[in-house]
Amino acid sequence: MSEEQRPVEDWASDFDIFDPDYVKDPGPVWDELRSKCPIAHTERWGGAWMATRYDDLRELVRMVPELSSRSPVVVPLPPQMREEAIAEMKMYGTENPPITADPPEHKPYKQLILPFFTPTAVEGYRQFTENLAHELIDRIIDKGEGDAAEDYAQQIPPRVIAQMLGIDPGRGAEFTEWTRGVLEIGQTDPEARRKYRTIIRDFFAELITQRRAEPADDMISRLIAAEVEGKPLNDHTISGICFLLLVAGIDTTWSSIGSSLWHFAGHAEDRRRLAAEPELFPTAIEEMLRFYAPVMMARKVTAPVEIGDKALCPGDKMILNFPAGNRDPEVFDRPDEVVLDRERNRHVAFGLGIHRCAGSNLARMEMDVALRVWFERIPEFELSDPDAVTWAGGQVRGPRSVPVRFSVS
Numbered sequence: 001m002s003e004e005q006r007p008v009e010d011w012a013s014d015f016d017i018f019d020p021d022y023v024k025d026p027g028p029v030w031d032e033l034r035s036k037c038p039i040a041h042t043e044r045w046g047g048a049w050m051a052t053r054y055d056d057l058r059e060l061v062r063m064v065p066e067l068s069s070r071s072p073v074v075v076p077l078p079p080q081m082r083e084e085a086i087a088e089m090k091m092y093g094t095e096n097p098p099i100t101a102d103p104p105e106h107k108p109y110k111q112l113i114l115p116f117f118t119p120t121a122v123e124g125y126r127q128f129t130e131n132l133a134h135e136l137i138d139r140i141i142d143k144g145e146g147d148a149a150e151d152y153a154q155q156i157p158p159r160v161i162a163q164m165l166g167i168d169p170g171r172g173a174e175f176t177e178w179t180r181g182v183l184e185i186g187q188t189d190p191e192a193r194r195k196y197r198t199i200i201r202d203f204f205a206e207l208i209t210q211r212r213a214e215p216a217d218d219m220i221s222r223l224i225a226a227e228v229e230g231k232p233l234n235d236h237t238i239s240g241i242c243f244l245l246l247v248a249g250i251d252t253t254w255s256s257i258g259s260s261l262w263h264f265a266g267h268a269e270d271r272r273r274l275a276a277e278p279e280l281f282p283t284a285i286e287e288m289l290r291f292y293a294p295v296m297m298a299r300k301v302t303a304p305v306e307i308g309d310k311a312l313c314p315g316d317k318m319i320l321n322f323p324a325g326n327r328d329p330e331v332f333d334r335p336d337e338v339v340l341d342r343e344r345n346r347h348v349a350f351g352l353g354i355h356r357c358a359g360s361n362l363a364r365m366e367m368d369v370a371l372r373v374w375f376e377r378i379p380e381f382e383l384s385d386p387d388a389v390t391w392a393g394g395q396v397r398g399p400r401s402v403p404v405r406f407s408v409s
């Protein structure tokens with residue numbers, strides 16, 4: 001048994017974000033940590049601190065530049081890959097802006113991509129998403145069973161972002177494999193992370209060359225034509241941004257749609273209520289985002305700072321556990337219950353501060369379409385084999401297989 005697979009005895013001093021029971025149901029651990037040791041520590045997976053209280057998360061995201069986004073992954077790269085990454089950064093600038101950029105570099109890149117994701121811009125992709133959702137349901141509906149994660153939730157985000165970037169949505173399955181290679185498998189397998197990062201980088205490098213020769217009406221062509229601080233972007237930076245836009249929206253949104261369907265498959269009362277009262281979709285979606293928030297991010301400490309009774313030193317990693325903040329009883333009434341018509345819901349599923357998610361309007365549109373179409377076509381469904389449900393954890397938490405059965409009249 002490797003160091004990392006030892007069972008956890010003390011979550012405050014030795015937490016494990018990949019512990020299988022924690023990944024399945026992290027709520028009890030968060031409650032314990034928030035009340036006993038809100039800034040927990042571990043030496044596992046490269047070592048890190050982890051914040052679980054809402055107010056601490058708010059304070060930490062403001063500690064810029066002492067907490068840097070240079071390396072926002074929760075599991076650090078092994079030393080050799082870290083050195084390669086630093087060398088590349090020196091040559092070309094930040095890796096995947098804006099998510100890996102600190103101020104003042106961050107802002108112009110954020111401003112560059114935000115127009116792609118305004119509510120109006122993402123509405124332009126609603127019809128595409130709706131058609132896709134119907135096609136996916138058509139493939140399973142007559143069978144009376146299917147995998148709500150694999151056959152449905154997983155299929156939507158890669159195709160929508162491909163359509164937006166101007167790449168072939170038919171390659172959605174490959175994009176998912178690459179994203180999982182970087183974000184899911186790559187967390188504990190650095191060679192997989194390197195392999196899939198190279199595949200994505202090479203894919204975009206080729207595409208950028210094509211678009212330079214023949215511009216199209218898509219995001220890549222707009223990035224080629226764009227300027228940051230009066231200068232055009234180099235190919236490495238454009239491919240870094242495309243890389244981020246591809247990767248940031250796939251596992252995350254898939255997880256949120258998948259967790260929602262998992263929830264409704266296992267909670268008949270909520271399922272029947274939402275089917276009977278579709279006006280609850282907007283608050284129900286926010287509640288799914290709060291309760292099943294999939295994303296944790298990290299910061300690298302660059303100067304000594306204090307948070308609560310802990311002193312952080314340069315070189316430390318701090319994990320921002322936004323999902324835990326979403327269940328903080330200081331902020332949310334009945335935090336451990338799903339309340340479909342929750343009125344006050346200032347959740348932090350999309351993060352906080354300058355790096356708050358650029359794609360939140362897109363994620364919400366995709367969740368809205370995916371859940372509405374599912375409920376319209378399959379209002380009654382249940383888990384066919386609860387033990388067969390699998391979860392992925394770490395940076396992005398969500399169900400990867402959710403077998404369901406249903407009968408439709």
Ligand code: HEM
Nearest residue numbers: 098099248249252253256295297350351355357358359363
């Ligand atoms: C339910 C789905 C999603 C969740 C829960 C989510 C969550 C987050 C979180 C927590 C951050 C903060 C990062 C930090 O503080 O370091 C973030 C940043 C970001 N997200 Fe999302 N995200 C989702 C979907 C998307 C989609 C669909 C896109 C677009 C394709 C996207 C693009 C981005 C980008 C570009 C950033 C970086 C923003 C910056 O650094 O200023 N996300 N996301």
